[in-house]
Amino acid sequence: MIIEKTTYVCTRCQSPNIHKNGHNKSGNAQFRCKDCGRSSVLKPKIKYTEEQKELIISTYLERGSLRGMQRLFGVAPETLMGWIKKSKQQETE
Structure with missing residues (x-):
């Protein structure tokens, strides 16, 4: 059985040094970058142009x-x- 490990990176500085930081109002998990301090959702919802x-x-x-x-x-x-x-x-x- 092969398990793929997904590593997420910061949306601002592309650093892999992130940790979980609670949830937003919609209930989506938020993560904070330890390097730049940005807090964001790693899998944002669909955005339409x-x-x-x-x-x-x-x-x-x-x-x-x-x-x-x-x-x-x-x-x-x-x-x-x-x-x-x-x-x-x-x-x-």
Whole structure:
């Protein structure tokens, strides 16, 4: 049986000298670098680029359904509604 050991590095200084530092509000484990002091989540959630957000929002505004967007792009309906609300606020300003 082969066991692979994964070593994580700091997101700022790339140092492997990190230790566990509790959890954030979402319940994800946080780690602190012993060299630079940065605290971060090692496996951050998916981040969408602005181009992806614009494509998804424009598809929704062209009469796409929330369920369809979820299936097509893998975006949660709550996330999509947040993006739509932000885009509408920016249009009114």
